[in-house]
Amino acid sequence: MTTDPYTDEAATHESMLRLPSLPSFDPGDPVESAVIRSLAGTWPRRATVKRREPDLDDLFDAARADYPAGLIPFRDDDRFTRLDEPVRARVHAWAWIAYNKNVMDVEQYVVNPGFRLLSQDAFGTGLGDTLTVSTLQAMVDEQYHTLMHLNASALTRRRRGWHMPEARLPYGPTVRHHHAAVAAADTPRESALLSLAYTTVAETSISSYLGLMTDDLELQPVNRATVVLHRRDEYCHSSIAGELLKIVYERLSRDDRHVLLSGLAAGLRAFEANDYATWNAIMAAENVRDGAALVSDAAHDAERRKLVQDCSAIHRLCADLDVVGEVPYEW
Ligand SMILES: [Fe+2]
Numbered sequence: 001m002t003t004d005p006y007t008d009e010a011a012t013h014e015s016m017l018r019l020p021s022l023p024s025f026d027p028g029d030p031v032e033s034a035v036i037r038s039l040a041g042t043w044p045r046r047a048t049v050k051r052r053e054p055d056l057d058d059l060f061d062a063a064r065a066d067y068p069a070g071l072i073p074f075r076d077d078d079r080f081t082r083l084d085e086p087v088r089a090r091v092h093a094w095a096w097i098a099y100n101k102n103v104m105d106v107e108q109y110v111v112n113p114g115f116r117l118l119s120q121d122a123f124g125t126g127l128g129d130t131l132t133v134s135t136l137q138a139m140v141d142e143q144y145h146t147l148m149h150l151n152a153s154a155l156t157r158r159r160r161g162w163h164m165p166e167a168r169l170p171y172g173p174t175v176r177h178h179h180a181a182v183a184a185a186d187t188p189r190e191s192a193l194l195s196l197a198y199t200t201v202a203e204t205s206i207s208s209y210l211g212l213m214t215d216d217l218e219l220q221p222v223n224r225a226t227v228v229l230h231r232r233d234e235y236c237h238s239s240i241a242g243e244l245l246k247i248v249y250e251r252l253s254r255d256d257r258h259v260l261l262s263g264l265a266a267g268l269r270a271f272e273a274n275d276y277a278t279w280n281a282i283m284a285a286e287n288v289r290d291g292a293a294l295v296s297d298a299a300h301d302a303e304r305r306k307l308v309q310d311c312s313a314i315h316r317l318c319a320d321l322d323v324v325g326e327v328p329y330e331w
C-alpha cells in the first residue's frame, strides 16, 4: 500500500527529517505529556481570558457581605460581634481586598516566576514546544486573573465609597516564605528548585483557596463570580503544574529531589496558613478597639492555624511520585 506524503502525517514527518536543509530533529526526544497536549489544544476555547468580560457593576449587590463571615477567624469573639455593623461591614470589605491582594501577589511573585523558569527549561529537561506553549498559556491566564482580582477590589472601593488601599496590607504567608526561602538558597539551582516547589503547591492548591469563596451562596455576587471564573482556569493549571513537576522530578539528582520535596513541605505550610499579619493590619486600619488582642487570641488557637484545609492535590501528586514519606510534612 502506498501512502500519500501530503496526507500521511508520519510519512510527512519522516520525509522532513531526511531533508538536508533542516536541522536534525528527533520528535521523540523533547519531553511530552498527553494531559498537557490536550489542555494546550483546548485553551483557546476554555480560558477565561478568551471569553467576554461580565459586567461587574450589574452583579454588585450592596446588601450582600463582601467576604464570608465563616472565614473570619475571630467571628464568634464578643469583641468582634459587639462592633457596630458599619465597622464589621468595613472589616468584611477589607478581608475581600486582602484576599484579592494575596491572589494577585501569589500570581505575580510566586506562580509566574516559577512558570517562567519552566518555560525557559531552567531544569534542563528538554521541554518540547507543547509544554512550553502550555506553560506560557498558563502565564497569560495568571496575568489576566491578577487583572480580574484588581478590578474586583477597585469595584468594591468604588461602589462602597471606601478608600482601603492594598498598600496598607502586608504580603501574605506564601509570598513572605517564598521570598525568604529563595533569598536563603545557596545556589541559583537551589533557588530555582524552591521556586518550582512553591509554584507547584500554589497551582495545585489554589482551587481549594478559591473554593472557600465559591461555596458561600450568600456572598456578594460579583465577588463570587470573579472567583468562580478564576477557579475554572485553575483546575487545568493544577493538572499542568502536576505534570510538569513529575517530568522535572524524574530527571533530578538525589540532592535536587531533596531540596524540591523540602520546598513542597514549606510551601504547603505557608499556603494553608491563616494570615494573622494581614488581620492585624486590618484591625489597625479600622482602629478597632482591642483589635490586636482579638487577632492575637485567634492566632494562638492551634485549631485556627489553617485557612485552607484541603491540600490533598499535592498529596496525590507526591503519591504518584511515590515520595509521600520523604516530604517533611505532617499529612
Ligand atoms: Fe490564577
Ligand SMILES: [Fe+2]
Pocket: 111, 138, 142, 203, 206, 233, 234, 237
Ligand atoms: Fe494558576
